[in-house]
Amino acid sequence: MAGNAALSALRAELDETVLVTDPDSTERFAHDDAEWAPYGKPLAVVRARSTEDVVAVVRICAEHGVPVVPRGAGTGLSGGANAIDGCVLISLEGMNEILEINPREQLAVVQPGVINDDLRAACRERGAWYPPDPASSPWSTIGGNVATNAGGVCCVKYGVTRDYVLGIEAVVGAGEVVRLGRRTAKGVAGYDLCGLFVGSEGTLGVVTEITVKLLPGQRAPERTVVGYFDSLGEAGEAVANVAAAGVVPSALELLDQHCLRAVDEWKNMGLSAEASVLLLGRSDSPGQAGEQEVDALLDCFERGGATWSARSTDQQEADALFAARRLAYPALERLGPVLTEDVCVPRAEVPEMLGRIEAAAQRHDTQIANIAHAGDGNLHPLIITPPGDDDARERAQAAFDDIVADAIALGGTVTGEHGVGLLKRKGLHSELSSKVVSMHHDIKNALDEAGIFNPGKVFGTPES
Amino acid sequence: MAGNAALSALRAELDETVLVTDPDSTERFAHDDAEWAPYGKPLAVVRARSTEDVVAVVRICAEHGVPVVPRGAGTGLSGGANAIDGCVLISLEGMNEILEINPREQLAVVQPGVINDDLRAACRERGAWYPPDPASSPWSTIGGNVATNAGGVCCVKYGVTRDYVLGIEAVVGAGEVVRLGRRTAKGVAGYDLCGLFVGSEGTLGVVTEITVKLLPGQRAPERTVVGYFDSLGEAGEAVANVAAAGVVPSALELLDQHCLRAVDEWKNMGLSAEASVLLLGRSDSPGQAGEQEVDALLDCFERGGATWSARSTDQQEADALFAARRLAYPALERLGPVLTEDVCVPRAEVPEMLGRIEAAAQRHDTQIANIAHAGDGNLHPLIITPPGDDDARERAQAAFDDIVADAIALGGTVTGEHGVGLLKRKGLHSELSSKVVSMHHDIKNALDEAGIFNPGKVFGTPES
Numbered sequence: 001m002a003g004n005a006a007l008s009a010l011r012a013e014l015d016e017t018v019l020v021t022d023p024d025s026t027e028r029f030a031h032d033d034a035e036w037a038p039y040g041k042p043l044a045v046v047r048a049r050s051t052e053d054v055v056a057v058v059r060i061c062a063e064h065g066v067p068v069v070p071r072g073a074g075t076g077l078s079g080g081a082n083a084i085d086g087c088v089l090i091s092l093e094g095m096n097e098i099l100e101i102n103p104r105e106q107l108a109v110v111q112p113g114v115i116n117d118d119l120r121a122a123c124r125e126r127g128a129w130y131p132p133d134p135a136s137s138p139w140s141t142i143g144g145n146v147a148t149n150a151g152g153v154c155c156v157k158y159g160v161t162r163d164y165v166l167g168i169e170a171v172v173g174a175g176e177v178v179r180l181g182r183r184t185a186k187g188v189a190g191y192d193l194c195g196l197f198v199g200s201e202g203t204l205g206v207v208t209e210i211t212v213k214l215l216p217g218q219r220a221p222e223r224t225v226v227g228y229f230d231s232l233g234e235a236g237e238a239v240a241n242v243a244a245a246g247v248v249p250s251a252l253e254l255l256d257q258h259c260l261r262a263v264d265e266w267k268n269m270g271l272s273a274e275a276s277v278l279l280l281g282r283s284d285s286p287g288q289a290g291e292q293e294v295d296a297l298l299d300c301f302e303r304g305g306a307t308w309s310a311r312s313t314d315q316q317e318a319d320a321l322f323a324a325r326r327l328a329y330p331a332l333e334r335l336g337p338v339l340t341e342d343v344c345v346p347r348a349e350v351p352e353m354l355g356r357i358e359a360a361a362q363r364h365d366t367q368i369a370n371i372a373h374a375g376d377g378n379l380h381p382l383i384i385t386p387p388g389d390d391d392a393r394e395r396a397q398a399a400f401d402d403i404v405a406d407a408i409a410l411g412g413t414v415t416g417e418h419g420v421g422l423l424k425r426k427g428l429h430s431e432l433s434s435k436v437v438s439m440h441h442d443i444k445n446a447l448d449e450a451g452i453f454n455p456g457k458v459f460g461t462p463e464s
Numbered sequence: 465m466a467g468n469a470a471l472s473a474l475r476a477e478l479d480e481t482v483l484v485t486d487p488d489s490t491e492r493f494a495h496d497d498a499e500w501a502p503y504g505k506p507l508a509v510v511r512a513r514s515t516e517d518v519v520a521v522v523r524i525c526a527e528h529g530v531p532v533v534p535r536g537a538g539t540g541l542s543g544g545a546n547a548i549d550g551c552v553l554i555s556l557e558g559m560n561e562i563l564e565i566n567p568r569e570q571l572a573v574v575q576p577g578v579i580n581d582d583l584r585a586a587c588r589e590r591g592a593w594y595p596p597d598p599a600s601s602p603w604s605t606i607g608g609n610v611a612t613n614a615g616g617v618c619c620v621k622y623g624v625t626r627d628y629v630l631g632i633e634a635v636v637g638a639g640e641v642v643r644l645g646r647r648t649a650k651g652v653a654g655y656d657l658c659g660l661f662v663g664s665e666g667t668l669g670v671v672t673e674i675t676v677k678l679l680p681g682q683r684a685p686e687r688t689v690v691g692y693f694d695s696l697g698e699a700g701e702a703v704a705n706v707a708a709a710g711v712v713p714s715a716l717e718l719l720d721q722h723c724l725r726a727v728d729e730w731k732n733m734g735l736s737a738e739a740s741v742l743l744l745g746r747s748d749s750p751g752q753a754g755e756q757e758v759d760a761l762l763d764c765f766e767r768g769g770a771t772w773s774a775r776s777t778d779q780q781e782a783d784a785l786f787a788a789r790r791l792a793y794p795a796l797e798r799l800g801p802v803l804t805e806d807v808c809v810p811r812a813e814v815p816e817m818l819g820r821i822e823a824a825a826q827r828h829d830t831q832i833a834n835i836a837h838a839g840d841g842n843l844h845p846l847i848i849t850p851p852g853d854d855d856a857r858e859r860a861q862a863a864f865d866d867i868v869a870d871a872i873a874l875g876g877t878v879t880g881e882h883g884v885g886l887l888k889r890k891g892l893h894s895e896l897s898s899k900v901v902s903m904h905h906d907i908k909n910a911l912d913e914a915g916i917f918n919p920g921k922v923f924g925t926p927e928s
Contacts, residue, residue: 104707105810127710149652160650162659163627176899184808185840186624187877188613188663189884189892190904190923195626195659199652216710220753244568246591246680287751289684344648346569376649413651420653428653435640439911440654446910447903459654 003043003086006064010044010088013056020045029071029091030083035337037079037422042069045089051169051177051208054090058206059175061088062450069454070202072113072144075136077340078421080148080201080457090206092143099209103128106214107166107183112143112207119212128214131158134417135326142210149199151417153325156375157250157284158215160417162198169209170197174450183211196443201419202454204447220286222250223294224318227301227309228275232256232358232370235277236351238304239374242281243347247296251282252375253325258384259369262331263324271324275307279374280321328371332382339383339396342424343407344416347377356406357381364399366392378416404430425462432459467507467550470528474508474552477520484509493535493555494547499801501543501886506533509553515633515641515672518554522670523639525552526914533918534666536577536608539600541804542885544612544665544921554670556607563673567592570678571630571647576607576671583676592678595622598881599790606674613663615881617789620839621714621748622679624881626662633673634661638914647675660907665883666918668911684750686714687758688782691765691773692739696720696822696834699741700815702768703838706745707811711760715746716839717789722848723833726795727788735788739771743838744785792835796846803847803860806888807871808880811841820870821845828863830856842880868894889926896923 010019020026021044031039043066048054061068070090071081083089096113103126110119116137123130133152134140140150146168151160167181181187181194197204229235235254242252255263260272271278279301283293294311301309312318332338345353354370357379361368372379383399385392404414404427414420414427429437440459445451474483484490485508495503507530512518525532534554535545547553560577567590574583580601587594597616598604604614610632615624631645645651645658661668693699699718706716719727724736735742743765747757758775765773776782796802809817818834821843825832836843847863849856868878868891878884878891893901904923909915 103710104704104812106707149656151650155650159627162656163623172903173899178897178900178903180900182877183875184810184842184877184880186615186619186808186837186842186880188879188881189877189888189895190900191664191907192613192626192656192659192662193900193903193907195656198656200655216712218710240568243570246567246682248680286749286753289750344650346648348568373650378648378650411647413646413648413653415652416648416650417652424653431653433642435637436642436644436654436657439636439642439657442910443655443657443907446906 002064002066006060006066006088007044009060010046010057013060014046014053018047018049018053020047029089032071032074032076032079032081034077034079034340034421034423036339037082039079039082040085040087042083042089043086045091047091047094049094051171054171054206054208055175055177057088057090058171061452062174065450066452067455068206068452070206072141073139075140076144076148076421077418078415078423080419080421082422084456093141095208098122101126101128103214105183107211108214109209109211110142111209112141114142116140116142116145123214124217127217129217129219130164130212130214132161132164135329143207146198146207146210147201148419149417151373151378153251153253153373156252156373157248162195164213165194165198165210166213167211168194168197168207170205170207172205172447181211199419201421201458203444203458205453220284220290222282222284223290224312225281225294225297225301225309226312226321227279227306229277229279229304229306232277232354233351234305235279236354238279238301238306239350240348241300241304242297242375245296245300247293247300249281249293249297249375250284251280253280254278254370254372254374255325255328256370258367259328259332259371262335262369263327266331266334267327269320269324280325325371332369332384336384336387339400340418341379341381341383341400341403342415342418343403343412344376344378345407345410345412349410349412350374350377353379353406353410357403360399360402364395366395366399368399376416377412420458422457425458425460428459466528466530470524470530471508473524474510474521477524478510478517482511482513482517484511493553496535496538496540496543496545498541498543498804498885498887500803501546503543503546504549504551506547506553507550509555511555511558513558515635518635518670518672519639519641521552521554522635525916526638529914530916531919532670532916534611534670536605537603539604540608540612540885541882542879542887544883544885546886548920557605559672562586565590565592567678569647571675572678573673573675574606575673576605578606580604580606580609587678588681591681593681593683594628594676594678596625596628599793607671610662610671610674611665612883613881615837615842617715617717617837620716620837621712626659628677629658629662629674630677631675632658632661632671634669634671636669636911645675663883665885665922667908667922669917684748684754686746686748687754688776689745689758689761689765689773690776690785691743691770693741693743693768693770696741696818697815698769699743700818702743702765702770703814704812705764705768706761706839709760709764711757713745713757713761713839714748715744717744718742718834718836718838719789719792720834722831723792723796723835726799726833727791730795730798731791733784733788744789789835796833796848800849800851803864804882805843805845805847805864805867806879806882807867807876808840808842809871809874809876813874813876814838814841817843817870817874821867824863824866828859830859830863832863840880841876884922886921889922889924892923
């Protein structure tokens, strides 16, 4: 009933090209890239063109008590953008204008649908740099990056999305438009509500504009260090060595044999013949300082037990290795539904955590591939099951739960950068005290009186 | 009545040395360093030794509806820590232990009463660096820095306190102890409640432990560039040039003739004979990159109209200039009650804003000295009045209000780093929309059901 009334109201206000209700057409918007997360049937999809469209949707949905689920490109890995039965999905892909790039003020203003790589390229042309670079950067949107507080390869030195969001425009409550944050370098007038919205996965409102901080575009060329290892444990030791040496590389990525083989099978790069585990380090410090970092990284790799390690002298080869890193996830997806982990542990615990992941794979007789933003302690064990094998799925889920428990036991978190969405809700309830969870509910209820913004996600109680 | 009952309960739970009720003794805790802000008579001061002491106070105060005002060293400049009539002040100065310095995980854990400079010195000994450096760093506490999200000299390149707070322990609600944030490099499990507490000026709870992020301690020696200018306008142009050139110095500070003269009169440094306005720039980039930044800064200073500019070759002299910067505020305080501004404007608007400050001084026949974190656009016009001159105070207040209005008109904020406290409440209500202010109340009411945490501060309606 509420659905029908809301639909009539939406039809009265929105253009036919904007409002999509045909189930065949809405289906493709109904889920993100978390293949294991459930999703419902949306009432409608609104392909928003403007803040006004979003206001209309929020106003009508608040009036009728219909859930609102915002989404960007749908590259999320935890089900945060998945449809709830009877919800209105707001697709923000069409709001993809870069409104301002201002190198003098070191900021850019964008609509939420701008693709991450497109923003970086446009900034480069103006002599500025937008650092956050999730592996999904060719496809994911800034709005989605803000919703999940996305990380990436350069975070180990340059921080995550939140560190670059200065201000937002959002549609909140019953359709009010608010501006949170600032355009100035500093500002402490009131609570950091902008920061509260970053990483809130659409549960507090719909972000319709984003002001991001930029860094100067002139960067020293990156030097790349490559290490081959026989085992995850040895590569993990090398990572712990880097932390202990006080070196902050501009990237420190790990790929294991499962990833290397999957990339080889797809792109024929010949990586898996060389190493069981690959560590890729980078330094972007200029001049002598960069040379010293490269030497320190090589020393850390060797002391960790690298069978071979060297500074890459061929920029094309170095770029190809990082491209392989980016392709690892889609390459693995070709093999079957991937259950994606995203734990983050203290740097010194990386070897121990990698060992526990291997043990979980053995214990539950399941295949686990490892990609990692190793320098951050942010590990992505990817659990792979043959399509249609229900028993394997159960074993995979058991391994997933063990890995989450191990990460918490080692002083880590259940999600370093993908967000909680649907998949990590049980983990969140294990990680946070009940009082902290109730603070989440208190804030959500205070800011979302109608209870319409992505209800049940993040800190909602999971059914299973 | 509530006060008497609360006092009895506090007496029953707390040691005599911890609970201070003698009015002569409580008076010195009753206000911070904002000389113009009003303050009330506290019911008692609790010199907390532990989280348990804080829990006892919060529990008793929540039960009896007595306001709780946390304070560090009392170096705040906006009245945020000022006593409310009948409140219990919790002094956290005694909780001053550094609990952990962990260079491998790039973090430190401290109690809130640790002095900023003491933390930095202890980190240096362990090969790590804690960057945030408010001018009050020899006296102010990390807890106070967290409460106000304090800035400082190196923020222009290295960010503010919030950028370094990974996690906190806080006493909230009716005395519950919560841990917010994390110890890992990344983490997105739930809302950024830790970030929400940073800069909340004691209105959401009492912070009893802080985990901060550290950077590696090995830094290149800083190169210092000095510029003399005949006018604020020309120095402002030099600052705007630096922003336009895309240079990010590790410091860019401005002192005008009033500040230079006040420091000279106190410390006899002979600065004011040399220049009307002094710009101090620094670069800490290593090697050739640092040389290039120094050259670029000199070029920006010269194009701005410097009468003299040079790279300092004498490290002692350079350090003395930055020491003068730090002394400017106490030096001016010797001349009479200082009304401190803290506006922050877009970098390109620095010359315009400096011009408007001069105009406000003339229009209201009042003396305004200028210190500025110029590279951030964060200006501190300091309005000085002769002691006991009521008419001058009124003119000063009128100039203060004009400057706040000008900052907002130029796209700036009323407070860059000092916090709102009592002095900037009117400004906050001008800067934020009524919906955004009501979101503050909603969050405050949701997390502070008893309404006891520093009520009326920040976004409360000012009486005048």
